[in-house]
Amino acid sequence: MRDHMAARGPDGAGAWYGEADRIGLGHRRLAIIDLTDNGHQPMQSADGRCTVTFNGEIYNYRELRRDLEAAGCVFQSQSDTEVLLHLYARQGVAMVRALRGMFAFALFDARERVTLLARDPYGIKPLYYSDDGWTCRFASQVKALLAGRKISHEPDPAGQVGFYLLGSVPEPFTSFRAIRALPAGCTLLIDRTGAGAPERYHAIAAAFERADLDAGGEANEYDKVTACRAALLDSVRAHLVADVPVGAFLSAGIDSGALVGLMRDAGAQRIETVTVGFDEFRGTAQDETGLAGEVAQLYGTRHTTRIVTRAEFEADLPEIVTAMDQPSIDGINTWFVSKAARELGLKVAISGLGGDELFGGYPSFRDIPRWVRAFAIPSQVPLLGAGVRRLGSVMTGRLGINPKAAGLLEYGGTYAGAYLLRRGLFMPWELARVLDPDTIRDGLARLQPLQLIGAALQPDAHDNFARVATLESALYMRNQLLRDTDWASMAHSLEVRAPLVDSVLLAHVAAAAGSARRKGKQVLAAAPSRPLPAAVTGRAKTGFTTPVETWMRAFVTDGDGRLRSTDIPWARDWSRVVGARFPATTHA
């Protein structure tokens, strides 16, 4: 199991066994903080009570360490891992609330005879577990758990249906019935009775609900935006903590550009940036390399543009599918930019991931509230929505319009339904195109997609912007973007850090959600002391277009090897290509 994840930690390996070999912890190390052997894991407390295996980074570990030392704790290393041991000894499970960072860890407490599993608030770092009633197993990857050969490969219909509904498998489900994800922002205790239920300690919805969304209105806006900018700088500064150089992914967008500017403000001296370019886009508006180069020049970074070709894509595809931990329709772009960063010798790179969720960068921020307003009342008329959808689904096929349009009346009246429409890959009534009837029935019953989406909105912030920001962060970003970033970067032994995915920053931005709604990413663009140029801030949003989509299409062929009809969104075809490569994702 452990060595299946060798790429995630090429710098070392460790194992620890206790309780007469009834418990074992393993670790693969990517050395970033305290590069000496003192940072070796699994790490045990000096008194032998606690042993931890930890994946991720604790960005505020120096502050925590200072407080712990003031309280009398004696440290053996300079690593953030040791902070976990001391903090747990003092605070128990509640210690997770003090952590700022991305983390997944397991800590065995020999005195209480329990093992604590914990995962960061956003779910940046993955953690999967399996409890067969006798033995609990956990790992950072589903495929690593399977590699141990002790876990049933029986597919989970909820995972299968979830993948085709949303393009990624929504937690806590996985492709396999016996394996579950520890949800983001949760802890879980394993005692002699087995793995307990996950206990939530952080919810994105709660951060918005707690924030006084519009208190003071315009009068207070200046202060809130100022506080927001300070919080952005603070987050970037926190994310630079490392004993190795920290580079950055750079595109022509506001998010990554502003972060590089803030890295400079935070005191980073020698910044290595990398942009991925494509020959197909050369000389078009979609080419990001020119603008990215200007931003790099503005902030004085050492910049590299890495050209990815179709031939490279095709050559890498088998490796990509092998590295993909669970089926996903995305992650290809992260694969190549991570590959480029690693080629430059980087171990750590900053990513602008999360800006769209935090500052309303997606069309969903406009569409979803609008749909809910328009369809809230008619969607409550019994049978009307389903009837319109049945008629409409025939028409959309004939007219060549997006098949989701047929479901607007049935689903558009609630935030959960409208979100499914906006982000959905296949609609529930279309699943028969990709899955067998039993899998669809059982999967929908287990998954309960609308309830799953709706649960992310609890507690309700009573604010449209906050609701969409919550949905995008707790579902799309968590299950798709962050997971893809994890496998696609760690396959290259690269740690990606996302300062815009930070629970401390979230609390500040949530308090300024009214400003974020009105000003959008201008708040972010203006955050560096040297603001982004107008060419970047005024650039029309192109979406995340790359020729990869065109290349993917080439793999979507019918039985005769011809390209399939292109009347449906490319991602649907791509999902079938990916699904076919995952044994647990059965096709009809």
Place this chain on the structure above:
Amino acid sequence: MGAGLEPGRRRTVSGNNSRMTVLALISDGFGAPGGIAQYNRDLMTALSQSSAVRDIVALPRFGQVGAPTPPKVTQRRPQPGRLSWVVNACEMALQLPFDILFCGHLNAAPLAALIARGRSKPLWLQVHGIEAWAKPGTAIRKATARAHLITAVSRHTRARLLSWCDIDPARVRVLPNTVDARFHVRAYPSELASRYGLVGRKVILTVGRLAAGEQYKGHDRIIGALADVRLNVPEAVYLVVGSGDDQLRLEAAAVAAGVRDHVIFAGQVAAEDLPDHFRLADVFAMPSTGEGFGIVFLEAAASGLPVIAGHRDGSADALADGVIGTLIDPGNRNELVTALIGALRAGRAGMPPDGVERFAFPNFATQVDALVRHHFH
């Protein structure tokens, strides 16, 4: 009617330091024969030893009036009629104060869930084996999903239940059978061996019902393998303990396989005579595909017998994944033949293998206590 408990939430039933009353709806109680009765008795006994439990009131369908019970356990008069048992259970549940409703059989889950909901008390459901493997009807599925805690006798039964029940897996725990201390290595019963004509023979033993509805136990697989086994171990003989309506079919199978003279049908054996029958044998084999757990494997192992079982069902738990005995693919005749020959040639170990003590009663009682505290306290 009060509102039902929200399943899955750990709750304090009546304060952290209080002790709880368990009302147990069970099919087979004290004084009843069979494996389920034994399990129920073990569970009640373990509950009675938990300091978190004040007392246990058992409402059995079958059992004996006046059968001895452990301290803190009261068994009400058994009600063999299905309807009278249901009516009695409802009456008692309305009259008696209790904190946990225990339901000892999946088929009674709808009734138990109704009572638990009506009294706003948590439901603890026990599942044994094959009854929980296939997807049951809607009423049982809904009732099962409402249980606060489900205990399954094996990992296999747990996994099968989770394949049809959308319930938080953290609420489904494994609580295996426990092996009775009367099964241990004992002196060879020469008189009994003579009675069966087993002196000087190498004995393969199976103990189990010969029911037409339980052909999964694999008697016919051993009969089918016996001729090949005897080619290598000519003195091999198959002793079948148990009775039922499948015996004639098995006898015919032995005739057809040409081994009728080497298969002995001993019929039903009194519980007190069972340990001696284990001592007669050189290997215990039951290549079953339908065991919820298979307590008989542990009884055989505790008696010092090498054990052979199938790997497709709860037997894997009873054999501790092969620590206690040999797991084979029950559908693979060659594997069975090889395992039987190997065991007969190796002979009895004389001592129970490591791992049997895992299923000793003290461990069982500790686990019951932990479950009560974790899920209800």
